[in-house]
Amino acid sequence: xxxxxxxxxxxxxxxxxxxxxxxxxxxxxxxxxxxxxxxxxxxxxxxxxxxxxxxxxxxxxxxxxxxxxxxxxxxxxxxxxxxxxxxxxxxxxxxxxxxxxxxxxxxxxxxxxxxxxxxxxxxxxxxxxxxxxxxxxxxxxxxxxxxxxxxxxxxxxxxxxxxxxxxxxxxxxxxxxxxxxxxxxxxxxxxxxxxxxxxxxxxxxxxxxxxxxxxxxxxxxxxxxxxxxxxxxxxxxxxxxxxxxxxxxxxxxxxxxxxxxxxxxxxxxxxxxxxxxxxxxxxxxxxxxxxxxxxxxxxxxxxxxxxxxxxxxxxxxxxxxxxxxxxxxxxxxxxxxxxxxxxxxxxxxxxxxxxxx
Numbered sequence: 001x002x003x004x005x006x007x008x009x010x011x012x013x014x015x016x017x018x019x020x021x022x023x024x025x026x027x028x029x030x031x032x033x034x035x036x037x038x039x040x041x042x043x044x045x046x047x048x049x050x051x052x053x054x055x056x057x058x059x060x061x062x063x064x065x066x067x068x069x070x071x072x073x074x075x076x077x078x079x080x081x082x083x084x085x086x087x088x089x090x091x092x093x094x095x096x097x098x099x100x101x102x103x104x105x106x107x108x109x110x111x112x113x114x115x116x117x118x119x120x121x122x123x124x125x126x127x128x129x130x131x132x133x134x135x136x137x138x139x140x141x142x143x144x145x146x147x148x149x150x151x152x153x154x155x156x157x158x159x160x161x162x163x164x165x166x167x168x169x170x171x172x173x174x175x176x177x178x179x180x181x182x183x184x185x186x187x188x189x190x191x192x193x194x195x196x197x198x199x200x201x202x203x204x205x206x207x208x209x210x211x212x213x214x215x216x217x218x219x220x221x222x223x224x225x226x227x228x229x230x231x232x233x234x235x236x237x238x239x240x241x242x243x244x245x246x247x248x249x250x251x252x253x254x255x256x257x258x259x260x261x262x263x264x265x266x267x268x269x270x271x272x273x274x275x276x277x278x279x280x281x282x283x284x285x286x287x288x289x290x291x292x293x294x295x296x297x298x299x300x301x302x303x304x305x306x307x308x309x310x311x312x313x314x315x316x317x318x319x320x321x322x323x324x325x326x327x328x329x330x331x332x333x334x335x336x337x338x339x340x341x342x343x344x345x346x347x348x349x350x351x352x353x354x355x356x357x
Contacts, residue, residue: 001032001050001068002252003057004270007089010123011189012151012182016254016268017055024270029064031274033071035251046077047249049238053108058086062098069102081145081237083108088134089126096141106145106236107138108178114168115161118154128168135172145234147176152212153205154182155197162208166215175234179212180227181205206347213343226297226346243298245291258285289357292319296353301333301340315339322356 005025006017020028040047050072057065065084076082083106084099096107113119114128131148138146148169152162169177182199184191200208213223221229225243228236241248250257253273256265263282266273288311295302304314315338323339326332331345331352341349 001036001052001057001072002250002255003052003054003060003085004028004253005054005059006056007059007087007125008123009189011193012122012154012185014185014188015055018270020270025060025064027274028270029060029067031276032068032251036068036071036075039249039251040072040075043075047072047075047080048077049081049241050076050083051238052082052084054085056087057084058091058095062092062095065104066098066102069099069104073103081106083236083238085110086134087125088131089124091134091137093137096138096143100141100143105143106147107143108147108149109134109138111148111165111169112151113154113157113161114165115157118157118161121155122151132168132172135174139173144175146172146174147178147236148172148174150177150179150212152179152181152208153200155199157200157208159208159211162211163215166212170216170219170221175221175231176236177216177221177229178227179209179216179229181209209347210343223343224299226349243294245286245294256282261286292357293353296339296341297349299340301338303338304336305338307338319356326352326356 002016004017005020005028007019009017050069052065052068069082080103082104084104085108087110096104099107109131110124111128111131112122112124114131116127119127135146135148150165150169182190184194190197213229216229217223221231223229224235225239228239230236238248245258247259248257249259250265253266253270254268256263257279261284263285264279265282266277266279269277288307291307291310292302292315295306302315308314320334320339323332323334326345327334327339331342331348333340333342341352345352
């Protein structure tokens with residue numbers, strides 16, 4: 001469920017979001033509830049994950065978020081993973097207790113950096129102490145499955161400041177961390193100001209990425225996807241659906257879906273969604289090339305056994321041969337089980353995938 005609202009726009013962000021008053025937010029929640037009922041009431045199967053992302057879902061307030069969860073609950077299987085993305089700024093003390101009462105069992109929170117100077121440069125409205133208190137409030141509400149977002153390659157970031165951010169995450173005992181390398185998206189403030197930003201160069205960013213991987217794994221938070229790390233059993237069940245090329249339904253402006261072998265999406269237009277616009281077709285999905293591309297984002301990689309179960313054949317020999325070239329250079333591994341990118345290979349994943357697929 002995409003919540004397209006933010007208090008302010010972060011200078012690096014390309015996700016679709018707008019500012020809105022309370023009446024528009026209420027109208028949006030009601031529209032979303034109607035869409036959930038219309039889309040799910042005709043399905044025989046239950047969803048086993050619900051992800052409420054954004055934008056900034058927490059700006060809706062706990063009552064509106066719980067209305068969305070209650071609307072989806074009849075269509076969820078028991079023990080479903082229910083995630084809400086939150087910005088720690090401006091949350092009431094009982095915010096997370098209310099979410100937990102209605103079944104939310106996973107929180108994804110935007111930290112980005114524990115260095116307040118870096119946070120200000122990223123347009124974050126709260127300081128690191130506010131983030132710390134928010135995490136403690138989540139834990140106090142009985143929600144142990146917490147993910148913090150960290151950004152790499154941001155203005156003025158150094159190995160020392162990144163080390164402080166990672167230590168901050170580890171000190172809070174969160175079991176999941178997402179670490180994303182900053183990408184300058186066209187149309188954002190950062191893109192337009194890129195020549196004046198003090199950004200680390202590519203080699204420095206690569207070092208920051210490797211530092212993150214090594215630090216987290218030394219502390220039992222293991223990499224399972226290019227940008228994601230978790231203690232055993234805390235991997236994001238929802239996001240694994242994307243990387244395993246499984247089906248999902250997305251609702252809201254800019255939300256994408258993959259159902260029945262077809263991909264489709266809603267346009268980036270809040271008013272259109274409020275006026276019951278239909279999603280736009282994005283063609284077929286789920287073929288071998290797409291599956292391989294997504295699976296190679298995972299540390300376990302593309303496996304012969306799972307490929308054969310899904311497509312009736314193992315990894316094509318041509319791809320195995322191409323992978324051998326990158327394996328010789330330390331960017332991939334290839335054995336009887338399948339192929340996978342190494343940590344250094346993840347840093348060049350787009351180029352490597354384009355070559356072998």
